Amino acid sequence: MVTFTSNIKNSKKMNDTNLLKNVLRIVLLIVGVLLVGYGLYTLFTPEVIMQAGPLKVEAQGDKTQSYAMIGLGILALIGGVAFKKR
Secondary structure (H helix, E strand, O other), X not given: OHHXXXXXXXXXXXXXXXXXXXXXXXXXHHHHHHHHHHHHHHHHOOOEEEEEOOEEEEEOOOOHHHHHXXXXXHHHHHHHHHHHHO
């Protein structure tokens, strides 16, 4: 009788653990896709364009933040895929 109830408790803990892993995997995948998308968007869109008559001014900034967002997104995607294989 004791082993039967302990088996039920162990299976419930396993189900809770699997549910948590699945939720974490899905969150990592969604965050990864959003970060890569935002990084690509900020990488390819011009920052500031000001036009006054024949004068046109375009600001070019450092793209380091875009590369960081893309890198973090890729890491999150790898983490989400790694949880799937465990």
